[in-house]
Amino acid sequence: MTRKIGIIGMGHVGQAVAQQIITNGYADDLVLIDKNEAKVGADALDFEDAMPNLTSHTNIIVNDYRALKDADVIISALGKIALTDNPDNDRFAELPHNREQVQAVAEAIKASGFNGILIPITNPVDVITALYQEATGLPKAHVIGTGTLLDSARMKRAVGKGLGVDPRSVSGYNLGEHGNSQFTAWSTVTVLDQPIKKLAQARNLDLDQINEDARMGGRYVMVGKHYTNYGVAAAAVRLANVVLNDAHEVLPVSNYREEYGTYLSYPAVVGRDGILEQLQLELTDEERYKLRRSADFIAEKIKESK
Template sequence: MNKKGIKISIIGAGFVGATTAYALMMEGLASEIVIVDINKDKAQGEAMDLAHGVSFVKPVDILSGEYKDTLDSDIVIISAGAGPKPGESRLDLIGKNTKIFKGIIPEVVKYSPNSILLVVSNPVDILTYITYKLSGFPKERVIGSGTVLDTSRFRYLLSEHFKIDVRNVHTYILGEHGDSEIAAWSLTNIAGISVDDYCRDVCKKCSGDFKRKIPEKVKNAAYEVLNRKGFTSYAVALAVRRIVEAIIRNEDSILTVSTLLKGQFGIEDVYMGVPTVIGETGVKSILEVKLNDEEYKNLQDSAKVLKENLNQIQL
């Protein structure tokens, strides 16, 4: 990391990019934040608005600029691109955002060849793979936000159901950040008690379709927010902040970021959300957690969905 302090650049000053800048600023994770957007006025306006509040947080320089101003960034967060419209899935965005990324990634790499790239734009797994290919970076330094947010949504909904602190709910959403994602019920526990035992012995209110309804709510959560306010911003920005924090503080935290699988879970050459140890060098290792047979098959099916879409892209 940068010896003079942490420099983070954000490509894309939309709802997600701007809210991410705010979350990073509030947490005091960077000494310099640079915001770049094709709409220079928007980027400048966001940077000014944030900068006007720096007296209330830890010292940080916040500015807007061009790609050259991202020089020597430690982390580059990419949130640029078209967002989903009501009725569109994340995978519907592939063509539009692939074209946009072909313009972004070479510029980012030119000015910050030693950075860690964190992709947030959707479809995040496919765009992270595209970023990996276009950048030429080692796979450890190209990460997607993956199912970090989905996992948080899952934990939240379970905590609401069980009326228990969300921090005592331990579980994962794995696979695509999208419609083929899977809930890892076999790994789910409440303070070390398996979810099945907790339902039977403590909750006693889990209906027969409990394990179907909650993952469906997780899967549709973004669409529900999108239909009501037109975009998502707060929770995804907090998820990105959490990933950045794990990198900067070299936490060796386990997060379900989108990372490149090379044979793990029987999956080859696909980026998707799996439990991953994250630290200052990016991806340190992938945890090949033990899934039951159905989950294992569903994870492989999720990878096939991503592969089929990747095969349609010309890089």
């Protein structure tokens, strides 16, 4: 079966997504779409020049929304904002610009007849995911934001460094908004087969500082190079592969939770048909409060964006 992925927006993030997909041979057909025709055409040619030295081949299609009709996955990586325009690392500073783009892109996606899984990366991702779902009319289970899949990875990186283990040996989740109201649900975090709070006491780990490192990880990268791309691209590609492979993997992604009336990040089983099952975590009272507060914040921002 042919695997087909579309990427909309070929800025720093879209490029990194496309590079990972092409280098690893994750798709047979890749549709690249960007308003800057010269740029996306140059990217396509550059990728084609790379293929003779790769172990797989990818067919590249440029700026043709009609080619998205039979795509399995579309990844929305549109959006651009400079660090100087957003000194407080507020993802909502991007909303006015990105909201207009999303409406136009959503209409084009809908017109193409696409009925696969839509994965928004575009910030503020929880609000943008909701806007995409409403504008395209796709089922809520088929529109999935990358959400705190990246924040959870940042938490695992910080915990892993603190304990001297590979971050893949750390399990657990950051929940809520992919933004300033997200938090590490420490009750879900285990490493070395032990609860993190037990290890933190024994090994002098500052969990508050690790939580802040996860929350502000993007800011640290932005200060150094004025954009982030590799971490979120890896999250998006992982999510796309889980869909393509019907892997039924549990991921902390932005999905619509009926009890909160909004999109937010909470672990769910993901497969070929999108969100297959939503988990119910045994959170502490404090974590439930933080999650409700984050959900209310997202819901209010979605309301304001309309």
